[in-house]
Amino acid sequence: MSAATQKRRWREHNILPGFGLSLGVLLTALTLIVLAPLAALVLRAASAGPAEIYAIATSPRTLAALRLSFGAAFIAALVNAVFGLLIAWVLVRYSFPGRRLIDAAVDLPFALPTAVAGIALAAVWAPNGSLGALAAGLGWKVAYTPLGVMIALVFVSLPFVVRSVQPVLQEASADVEEAAALLGASRLRTVFCVILPGIAPALLTGATLAFARAVGEYGSVIFIAGNVPMVSEIAPLLIVIKLEQFDYAGAAVVGMLMLLISLTLLLLVNALQAWSRRRLGYV
Amino acid sequence: MSEAPLQAQPAAHKSESRLVRFALIGLAFSFLALFLFLPLAAVFHEAFRRGLDVYLAGLTEPDALSAIRLTLLVAAIAVPVNVVVGIAAAWAIARYQFFGRNVLVSLVDLPFSVSPVIAGLVYVLMFGAQGYFGPWLRANDIEIMFALPGIVLATLFVTFPFVARELIPHMEAIGSMDEEAALTLGASPWRMFWTISLPNVKWSLLYGVLLCNARAMGEFGAVAVVSGRIRGLTATMPLHIEILYNEYNGAAAFAVASLLAGLALVTLAAKTFLEWRYADSIAASRHS
Secondary structure, X not given: OHHHHHHHHHHHHHHOOOHHHHHHHHHHHXXXXXXXXXXXXHHHHHOOOHHHHHHHHOOHHHHHHHHHHHHHHHHHHHHHHHHHHHHHHHHHHOOOOOHHHHHHHOOHHHHOOHHHHHHHHHHHHOOOXXXXXXXXXXXXXXXXXXXXXXXXXXXXXXXXXXXXXXXXXXXXXXXXXHHHXXXXXXXXXXXXXXXXXXXXXXXXXXXXXXXHHHHHOOHHHHHHHOOOXXXXXXXXXXXXXXXXXXXXXXXXXXXXXXXXXXXXXXXXXXXXXXXXXXXXXXO | OOHHHHXXXXXXXXXXXXXXXXHHHHHHHHHHHHHHHHHHHHHHHHHHOOOHHHHHHHHHOHHHHHHHHHHHHHHHHHHHXXXXXXXXXXXXXXXXXXOOHHHHHHHHHHHHHOOHHHHHHHHHHHHOOOXXXXXXXXXXXXXXXOOHHHHHHHHHHHHOHHHHXXXXXXXXXXXXXHHHHHHHOXXXXXXXXXXXXXXXXXXXHHHHHHHHHHHHHHOOHHHHHHHOXXXXXXXOHHHHHHHHHHOOOHHHHXXXXXXXXXXXXXXXXXXXXXXXXXXXXXXXXXXX
C-alpha cells in the first residue's frame, strides 16, 4: 500500500516542470563555484609529488599547527558538548525571565562576523582586558597562548550543540520519564539512564559539527592567538602565511590535509544521522 | 476530577528540586555571560570609550567609507546570485527523486565544512599569478585576484548553502499538491512558480537570505586570502577592521566593528521575529 502510494507520488512529482532548468542551474553553479576550485586544490596538492607532500605534511611546523587546530577544536567541542547540553536543557525544561532572549542570543556566534568576535575576545582576554586581568591575577595567561585559541573556538562553535539537542529534547515525550519515575527511579537515574541515551545521537552530531567548524576557524582566532609559530599558530593561518610567501604547493598540501579530515567528519555525521534516524526515528 | 492528585504527586521525581534548577540556570547564564555577552559588550564599550567624535571620525574616514561601500556591493552581488541558485537547488532536490540526489545534497552543504581560508585558497590556485588560469588572465588583462571578482567568488563559495538549506526541508514538508492543482487548472509553469511555489516558502526564503547576507557581509578568512587587503581598495569591512587593529588604531577598529555587531544584532532580531511569527512555516526547516 505504502509502496504504491510512493510510486504514485513519484510519478506525480515528475509532472512538475522545471527539472532540467533547476538541475542545470544548480549543477552549473556548483561546478563553477565549489567543485572546480576544489578540484584545483586537489590537483595542485597532488602535483607536488609524494616525497614533497610527505615532507610538507610532516614538517614540525605543519604538525604543530595541525595538532593545535585539531586539539583545541576537540577541547572546544567537549566544552560545548557539556555547556551546550546544559543550555539546551535549561531552555527547554525550565521557564525563567529572559528565556526568549537567551534562546535568541545562542545564535550570536553565527551572526557575529568572525573578525568582530576576534577583536572583541582579544579585548576581553588581553592582559589589560576585563577577564584577562582577572585571569592574570590568578596566574593564568589566556591571550596569545593556546588557551586563547581554545576560548575563541568555544565561542564560534557554541550554537551547534544547543541547536542540535534542543529540538530532540523538545520532542522527547514525557511518558518515558513519568514511567521511570513511577517505577521508582530517582531523578538522577532517570536523567542518566532514560533521557541522556535518547539525546546522545543529537549530542554527538552537534559536537561533531562544532568540531568541524572549530577546526577551520580563522578570523576569530588570529587576534587572540598571538600566532607564535609552533606554539599558537593554527593550521588555517599557516596556509595564509604560505600563500603570502607564494608557496602555493605548501599551502595546497596543508589545505588538502585539512579538507580530507573535514570531509571524513562530514561523512561520519551523515552516517550518524542516518543511523539514528533508522534506530530512533528522529534527529 | 481525578487528574488533580495525579498531577500533584510525581512532581518530586519528574523534575529537579528548586535548588538544582536555580543552580543549572545560573550556570548556563554565567557561561553565556562569559563567552557571549561580555565580548559583545566589549565591542560597543571599546567603540564609544573615547567619545562620539572619535567614533564618528573612525566611521567617516575615506578608507572606512570605501570598505563599507565594497561590503555592500559584494553582498548586493553575492546574495541575489545565491538566492537564484538556492531556489533552483531546492526545486531540483525537494521536488524530484533522481539518481545521485543524496550526493547532491551533501555537495550543496560542502562549503559549510570547508575552512574559509581554504575557500579563498582554491581561488588563488585557480586565478592567482601562479594559478592555473593566472597567465591567461594576465595576457587578457582580466583581474580576478586582489579585485572585486575574486572577493565575490570567495563570498559566493562560503554562502553557497544558506538559501538551499532553509528551502529544501520546507519545500519537502509542504509537498507539491498546490503546484499540481495549479498545473491541472491550466497555469503556466512560471505562473505556478510565482503565484504558488515562491509564496508558499517565502518565510523560509527570507530566513535563508537573512543568514546568507549576514555571512556575506561578515566573511573574513576567505576574503582575506583573495583580496590582497589593499586599504581603501579591496578591503571589506572585516578586513578594514583587521588593518586598523594591526595599526593599534583600536578606536577606529571597534567603531567599524560596532557597525557589523549592529548588523548581527539586527539579523538575530529579525530571525527571532520570523521564527516567532511564522513558527509553523519555518519549523520545517529547523530540523535540518
